[in-house]
Amino acid sequence: MINFDRKKYPIYASFLNQLAKDLTQFYHSKLNRTFKVSNKLKGKGYDPVTTSDRAFEKFIRAKIKKKFPSHQVIGEEYGSTSSKSDYTWVIDPIDGTRSYVIGNPTWSNLISLNFKGTPILGLANFPVLKKYYLNYSDKLAYVVAEGKKKKLSVNKKATFKNIKVSAAFHGWLSLNKQKKIPKILKLMQFPCSDALSYSHLAEGRVDIVIQCSNKIWDIHPLIPIIKAAGGIISTWDNRDAANAGNILVSSNKKIHNNFLKLLKPVSK
Template sequence: MDQLNSKKYSIYANFLNKLAKDLTTFYHSKLKGTFKVSNKLKGKGYDPVTTSDKAFEKFIRLKIKKKFPDHQVIGEEFGHKKSKSDFTWVIDPIDGTRSFVIGNPTWSNLISLNYKGYPILGLANFPVLKKYYLNYSDKIAYVYDNGKRKKISVNKKATFSSAKLSAAFHGALSLNQQKKIPKILKLMQFPCSDALSYSHLAEGRVDAVMQCSNKIWDIHPLIPIIKAAGGIVSTWSNKDAVNAGNILVSSNKIVHNKFLKLLKPVSK
């Protein structure tokens, strides 16, 4: 992948920095309160979408169109706007819609900028918590918490024996499959809270996160944040997380490889 120069990185990162603040303001001024929920799967399961998901995505698309009109956009709710540009914005307007529906504050707006198909910048914005995570290069990421900026890093001292694991299967693993990974089940001692868990790993609060069935908009915005903070990201079968799927994130390679080994019975 071609590398962007630091000036271009800062142009896009500054755009995302402002967008995070705009999204939080938009939520508290326009969207907080009533919303309508519908089920995308209609009797075949439960995959909720709300009027707020759609309002957020329209808002984000409009901001991108004004600033970068030739760029491609892929959003969960409104599909792919194609162009010849090497740049593509990937949007999850509300990651954690189930949390949003029941009033949990862990939902977020996730946005990545992809260059030639690979995520290079990511934003995870949490409007209720009034905090957001953003990388400014492939080596530097920050958390902005109530207006204060702090550089973040994974827990570099993490060992497998002391690792804090946050995990959720989201109904994707059957009971028989779960029986094949008893050590993982025993180590699942910390709550998994949507994209906030990945963000917590990037700032050293937990040491490993595993989730099932991530789509590209669930994980692309988090990949550059996690990597800039020093973390490792892959699928459970140790493939590039850019293809999404079942995702494992760890604070270092030793911890990552241990968990990959434990996941082997269910990673095919």
């Protein structure tokens, strides 16, 4: 267990709470207009990046540098800055860039604070939806919307017979591999909308989220929120979700174990 000083939670939670508000204001005042899109993969697939992704990351980095100048930063668009600090901020300036490009409001700004490599605080901010999800400790997280805070808690009554499953493979899992998990395919009843699906699990709206090929900036900010809400999170082969990759999130350990078994044919 890491030796993070729990008394420092309020310092960083307060910073992220204000940053969420600043990011939403920044979007509506500066970025809610025409933007440019380019493809990172250039003919080898489709991985869009926009001028807004880069603007958001510059904005977030500037806020962190001003408040915590000695901390390390890892961002999707501008790489990493290293120091001897035990603290690292991990940034996904726009999680769900494809949604952003087509005007779907489910995209978000994701930021985590890691201590010695372990995510301890996470923010998922949804500027268009005007709400954000943030944990204040390892046992307390809230969703804030229209100025009102609601404590996050997974659906503790979820059972395998009545689960709500949100899943998407986004082209990463081949059809041949999907044929090896027919029970999973049958149980996929709800769309998977980037970080919003993980946030909905923390609210108790869905009970399982399954995704492929997450990078650290996709999942690190969500790990502390999910855990504080009582959720279980791991990779498909039951390793620490901080490793990123293929991710499974569940509302309790029992159904998590059931889904790990169902995913076993494609977990290697």
